[in-house]
Amino acid sequence: MRISVCMKQVPKTTDIKIDPVTNTLIRDGVPSIVNPDDKAALEFALRIKEETGAEINVVCMGPAQAENALRETLAMGADNAYLISDRAFAGSDTLATSTILSAALNKIGFDAIIAGRQAIDGDTAQVGPQIAEILGLPQVTYCADVKFDEEKNEFTLKRQSEDRVQTLKVKGKVLLTVLSGSVKARYMNVKDIVKQESKAINVITYDDLLCDKATIGLAGSPTKVKTTFTKQFNTEKDLIETTPQEAAKIIAEHLKAQHLI
């Protein structure tokens, strides 16, 4: 069995900077991490590998610096790492990103795809479902638990929605998106840290993929970021130094005056 895990390298901070000219994220020199939901996706894949010997391929579209994040996934136990990188992909919105990732996933080959529910920078949760749509795959999103029965070639999934948990059984090729809070991702281990040093990162460029240039990159993205700005918080503040009891009284009066209580 071959499981492909989609992994995005994201800024380690919420204090992201946007390029005022292209309105895209400035990634150079910003400390980055493996997107939390994608660590959970890899953890579920590695648990299936422990039971079935499945091959785990991690796929990341990003600039050259994303190699660091890929090496972290190899050091966690992934078998192969693929960096989908080309200037032609820069500035891709979610649909363009999904188009490129789908072409790469098809090229690599898979029996199942596990992605994160959401990336902490773009925050759209659109890429997973869009890849499933482009590849014509059934999709189960918001998975809080993923089990695989090799004999039945069947996944048993717990899907978390706001007010309920559904248990779903899915046979055959499928795309799953998972939640980071649902599983504790393992740390890198010494054996795999050493092993990954001699492993090559497989780089896939535009020329390796069958993508129509009109559907990728900034130019091929139907979503255009019109303006971006950092929200200014300039709420008025009254600083009152007093006892807790007095403070509670003042706050209650204040809320009453605002008809909030």
Ligand SMILES: Cc1cc2nc3c(=O)[nH]c(=O)nc-3n(C[C@H](O)[C@H](O)[C@H](O)COP(=O)(O)OP(=O)(O)OC[C@H]3O[C@@H](n4cnc5c(N)ncnc54)[C@H](O)[C@@H]3O)c2cc1C
């Ligand atoms: C602040 C900000 C706002 C944005 N707003 C929009 C917008 O409104 N509409 C729009 O189309 N684009 C938007 N973008 C661009 C969008 O972030 C990129 O297209 C991005 O590559 C994918 O979207 P996402 O970050 O929302 O990922 P999600 O859709 O939130 O990611 C879900 C999962 O898909 C997989 N995945 C996502 N990106 C990659 C990748 N590069 N490599 C491998 N796996 C990946 C991961 O498993 C991830 O957990 C925005 C970007 C930023 C920084």
